[in-house]
Amino acid sequence: xxxRTSLLDERALTRTLARMATEIxxxxxxxxxxxxxxxxxxxxxxxxxxxxxxxxxxGSQVAFGKLDITLYRDDLQTxxxxxxxxxxxxxxxxxxxxVIVDDVLYTxxxxxxxxxxxADFGRPRRILLCVLIDRGGRELxxxxxxxxxxxxxxxxxxxxxxxxxxxxxxxxxxxxxx
Amino acid sequence: xxxxxxxxxxRVVDPSRGTxxxxxxxxxxxxxxxxxRDLGRxxxxxxVEAAGKVVAPGLIDLHVxxxxxGQEDVETVASGAMAAAAGGFSAVCAMxxxxxxxxxxxxxxxIVSQAQRAGKARVYPIGAISLGQNxxxxxxxxELVGAxxxxxxxxxxxxxxxxxxxxxxxxxxTFGIPVADHCEDPTLAAGGAMHxxxxxxxxxxxxxxxxxxxxxxxRDILLAEHTGGHVHLCHISTRGSVELIRRAKEKGLRVxxxxxxxxxxxxxxxxxxxxxNAKMNPPLREPEDREAIRQGLRDGTIDCICTDHAPHHYDAxxxxxxxxxxxxxxxxxxxxxxxxxxxxxxxxxLNDLVNRMSVMPARIFNLTGGxxxxxxxxxxxxxxxxxxxVVRPEEFYSKSRNTPFAGRELRGRAEVTIVRGQVVFExxxxxxxxxxx
Amino acid sequence: MTASLGKxxxxxxxxxxxxxxxxxxxxxxxxxxxxxxxxxVPALRGKTIVNLFxxxxxxTRISFExxxxxxxxxxxxxxxxxxxxxxxxxxxxxxxxxxAMRIDMVVIRHGASGAAQFLGQRIRSNxxxxxxxxxxxxxxxxxxxxxxxxxxxxxxGLKVAICGDILHSRVxxxxxxxxxxxxxxxxxxxxxxxxxxxxHQLGVTILPRIEDAIQWADALNILRxxxxxxxxxxxxxxxxxxxxxxxxxxxLSKAPKDLLILHPGPMNRGVEIDSDVADGPHSVILPQVTNxxxxxxxxxxxxxxxSPDWAGQGxxxxx
Numbered sequence: 003x004x005x006r007t008s009l010l011d012e013r014a015l016t017r018t019l020a021r022m023a024t025e026i027x028x029x030x031x032x033x034x035x036x037x038x039x040x041x042x043x044x045x046x047x048x049x050x051x052x053x054x055x056x057x058x059x060x061g062s063q064v065a066f067g068k069l070d071i072t073l074y075r076d077d078l079q080t081x082x083x084x085x086x087x088x089x090x091x092x093x094x095x096x097x098x099x100x101v102i103v104d105d106v107l108y109t110x111x112x113x114x115x116x117x118x119x120x121a122d123f124g125r126p127r128r129i130l131l132c133v134l135i136d137r138g139g140r141e142l143x144x145x146x147x148x149x150x151x152x153x154x155x156x157x158x159x160x161x162x163x164x165x166x167x168x169x170x171x172x173x174x175x176x177x178x179x180x
Numbered sequence: 181x182x183x184x185x186x187x188x189x190x191r192v193v194d195p196s197r198g199t200x201x202x203x204x205x206x207x208x209x210x211x212x213x214x215x216x217r218d219l220g221r222x223x224x225x226x227x228v229e230a231a232g233k234v235v236a237p238g239l240i241d242l243h244v245x246x247x248x249x250g251q252e253d254v255e256t257v258a259s260g261a262m263a264a265a266a267g268g269f270s271a272v273c274a275m276x277x278x279x280x281x282x283x284x285x286x287x288x289x290x291i292v293s294q295a296q297r298a299g300k301a302r303v304y305p306i307g308a309i310s311l312g313q314n315x316x317x318x319x320x321x322x323e324l325v326g327a328x329x330x331x332x333x334x335x336x337x338x339x340x341x342x343x344x345x346x347x348x349x350x351x352x353x354t355f356g357i358p359v360a361d362h363c364e365d366p367t368l369a370a371g372g373a374m375h376x377x378x379x380x381x382x383x384x385x386x387x388x389x390x391x392x393x394x395x396x397x398x399r400d401i402l403l404a405e406h407t408g409g410h411v412h413l414c415h416i417s418t419r420g421s422v423e424l425i426r427r428a429k430e431k432g433l434r435v436x437x438x439x440x441x442x443x444x445x446x447x448x449x450x451x452x453x454x455x456x457n458a459k460m461n462p463p464l465r466e467p468e469d470r471e472a473i474r475q476g477l478r479d480g481t482i483d484c485i486c487t488d489h490a491p492h493h494y495d496a497x498x499x500x501x502x503x504x505x506x507x508x509x510x511x512x513x514x515x516x517x518x519x520x521x522x523x524x525x526x527x528x529x530l531n532d533l534v535n536r537m538s539v540m541p542a543r544i545f546n547l548t549g550g551x552x553x554x555x556x557x558x559x560x561x562x563x564x565x566x567x568x569x570v571v572r573p574e575e576f577y578s579k580s581r582n583t584p585f586a587g588r589e590l591r592g593r594a595e596v597t598i599v600r601g602q603v604v605f606e607x608x609x610x611x612x613x614x615x616x617x
Numbered sequence: 618m619t620a621s622l623g624k625x626x627x628x629x630x631x632x633x634x635x636x637x638x639x640x641x642x643x644x645x646x647x648x649x650x651x652x653x654x655x656x657x658v659p660a661l662r663g664k665t666i667v668n669l670f671x672x673x674x675x676x677t678r679i680s681f682e683x684x685x686x687x688x689x690x691x692x693x694x695x696x697x698x699x700x701x702x703x704x705x706x707x708x709x710x711x712x713x714x715x716x717a718m719r720i721d722m723v724v725i726r727h728g729a730s731g732a733a734q735f736l737g738q739r740i741r742s743n744x745x746x747x748x749x750x751x752x753x754x755x756x757x758x759x760x761x762x763x764x765x766x767x768x769x770x771x772x773x774g775l776k777v778a779i780c781g782d783i784l785h786s787r788v789x790x791x792x793x794x795x796x797x798x799x800x801x802x803x804x805x806x807x808x809x810x811x812x813x814x815x816x817h818q819l820g821v822t823i824l825p826r827i828e829d830a831i832q833w834a835d836a837l838n839i840l841r842x843x844x845x846x847x848x849x850x851x852x853x854x855x856x857x858x859x860x861x862x863x864x865x866x867x868x869l870s871k872a873p874k875d876l877l878i879l880h881p882g883p884m885n886r887g888v889e890i891d892s893d894v895a896d897g898p899h900s901v902i903l904p905q906v907t908n909x910x911x912x913x914x915x916x917x918x919x920x921x922x923x924s925p926d927w928a929g930q931g932x933x934x935x936x
Contacts, residue, residue: 022719031887070646073658073918074659078659079664083621084919087647087918123653156918162887343638376814377814382630382790382819383730383752384731384753384787385750385751387732429682455735498707498709499708499709500730500731501731503729520651
């Protein structure tokens with residue numbers, strides 16, 4: 003039987019996001035030239051929340067984009083059924099401080115695809131990676147710059163990031179032994 | 181000297197004499213010697229056990245394409261005659277659209293001699309109406325008949341010129357032969373690949389309207405009336421044609437007609453998936469047309485069943501529907517289809533069937549056979565009307581395999597075929613006889 | 618919910634409403650790829666596609682080629698001279714040769730109805746029909762539907778009149794199947810000599826005159842009139858066709874509402890459509906062309922795999 007344990011409840015998630023928002027501004031030396039890019043799908047919701055927190059604190063209008071990495075997946079030639087392609091909408095990235103936002107960092111393959119895709123949209127000044135959960139298990143030399151929490155997991159585990167916009171509640175849960 | 185044959189205990193069905201009884205049949209000297217229960221047993225007689233079977237005059241097909249000369253790779257007179265025998269036919273009539281066209285006495289003589297060499301079913305040549313079948317100048321009917329032609333036809337093509345059709349009907353009267361016409365208005369049918377209807381619309385294929393056939397059927401009937409000649413209407417496929425012929429017969433005109441098993445079995449839906457083995461001319465029509473053909477065969481509006489046996493090479497059918505040739509083979513499936521589709525559902529009695537497949541064809545073309553009267557030709561078929569079998573084209577004696585009926589389960593087949601008082605086919609010994617060719 | 622297109626796309630008739638919806642929905646994100654500074658995604662990297670065109674077609678071939686290249690596929694164009702058997706190599710030989718070269722997909726345009734299906738049944742590669750005879754032109758039907766959906770935000774209940782030579786049109790057939798399956802109402806309008814005999818059995822309304830179509834429809838899809846139709850006796854003259862069936866601004870001014878104008882191209886200006894209509898405010902003829910690339914990308918993408926993986930909408934498994 004799979005067991006489900008809470009990593010972050012609603013309040014903890016709110017606190018974590020607030021800290022991450024602050025950290026983004028610090029690492030990017032302000033909001034000038036800052037672009038938040040969320041990876042479809044939950045990365046988009048998280049980036050949207052971070053943008054609102056930053057705009058509130060800084061009185062800014064941080065640029066925002068969404069990225070679907072499906073067409074850049076490295077397993078597209080081998081995966082049988084075709085994954086559904088989501089929307090990509092990015093502002094100009096040339097010379098910008100781009101922060102890629104995703105929910106869970108695991109193998110690093112999604113981020114590899116996201117970096118390739120961003121390169122097709124221009125040449126950012128720098129790119130930072132911001133994730134809510136780093137669950138370890140990397141298969142590529144990729145690390146996050148801003149991390150909500152780290153969790154040690156095994157390959158059979160699943161990390162569920164739930165957001166009110168899509169799932170009706172805010173929570174991060176670890177599902178073990180599936 | 182050939183040994184006599186004694187066919188024992190079969191149900192002898194001979195509509196030419198109104199015979200339908202269980203009795204024995206003795207053939208001797210290539211002819212029917214006698215029918216009856218007490219025929220004795222000549223010592224040297226070959227015995228054919230026919231208990232539970234039907235014994236009938238050999239089947240006769242007025243319409244086959246044997247491809248020799250010209251396309252011996254797809255069929256020869258010999259392979260066609262063997263396929264005919266295996267299908268229960270003791271005689272077939274070969275259409276003249278060979279290469280070269282059978283439009284002269286030498287060409288007719290060639291078919292006759294090839295058929296004699298084969299020694300299976302009889303093969304009667306049909307001469308061309310026009311030289312080269314080009315629809316211009318009449319062929320020499322007198323010479324053709326003298327060499328063995330039993331009818332004339334430009335089959336494969338219609339006789340476009342009404343004038344030529346008229347003169348052919350008039351001239352043919354001199355020799356007492358019918359003029360067989362492939363009824364098709366070429367301007368309406370031009371470029372058509374199948375019946376014009378819902379299926380052709382869906383498949384995006386140019387259709388051949390039913391009217392293309394009916395216009396020519398109507399014209400030929402009018403010319404038969406005008407000339408007093410005998411017109412034989414080939415492979416009738418539409419309800420309208422059946423209606424026209426019915427009215428012509430009511431008027432007592434010299435009009436006869438034939439229909440093919442595929443037209444009383446299939447509809448244009450067989451072309452789905454661009455199945456080139458369902459491409460033929462006239463095309464497979466609608467369910468109402470198929471029903472009209474069945475009723476026409478039942479009430480005698482359509483006199484006989486023919487196959488329009490049209491062999492084609494595998495490669496010729498393995499291509500785009502538009503480019504594939506018309507026609508299917510039919511000699512080895514006709515009897516099974518007729519029994520399965522017409523006799524089993526009660527549309528025709530076995531008597532009717534023998535009438536449509538033997539007695540009437542013999543009368544229409546004035547051929548030997550079609551009767552078991554003492555002294556008549558020893559052409560006989562023993563039919564097992566109940567035998568269930570599956571169509572396996574790879575087992576055909578025909579050289580070609582182009583049939584839409586592959587895999588179909590049929591009831592009824594020829595068990596023994598006897599021509600000129602000699603057994604030319606025995607189902608029980610299938611496989612021990614190498615396919616001809 | 619899952620839907621797969623199967624191996625080939627030979628037409629819209631064999632597809633379910635769900636499958637057609639899937640292609641249209643998949644085309645949406647692909648529209649954006651063509652707007653990027655670098656119009657290329659690596660989705661079909663390493664795939665080899667042959668564009669096998671037995672009939673000349675600049676527009677469809679270029680559209681497919683852009684779609685393939687924007688998905689990073691390697692493409693080869695083969696312009697075969699003719700379809701007829703007299704031209705030498707048969708289609709089945711062509712198919713076997715392609716197979717031997719280990720290609721992944723074939724886009725075929727051919728003058729014979731059924732050619733795409735024929736090819737698809739004989740090779741393992743995916744086959745996409747880019748127009749076969751008078752049968753179907755599925756990607757054209759799909760791009761017309763996408764263009765209609767863009768403007769009306771729906772297809773269900775929409776009234777679309779297809780005008781012109783329905784008899785010889787593969788575009789008409791694909792539109793009829795696709796639109797009716799997604800709940801649109803389809804009318805056909807043209808001279809009776811150019812309407813297929815049983816067309817009403819396909820579930821369409823017959824509109825005898827162009828004025829009827831204009832009164833009835835929300836959108837007109839105006840087909841190209843082939844000049845050969847005069848020679849083969851289907852029509853008296855282009856002039857008369859324009860006078861009786863041409864879509865003119867004068868006729869459109871009598872419409873109860875603004876009609877969206879589609880045309881698969883290439884247009885005969887002044888025959889089936891007048892220039893002021895083709896270039897007018899309600900014409901979506903150029904958006905059709907743009908959507909053509911997106912639709913073809915969607916079809917190529919979907920056929921290169923099996924059925925879509927809807928699981929991506931579940932939870933954050935990945936990283």
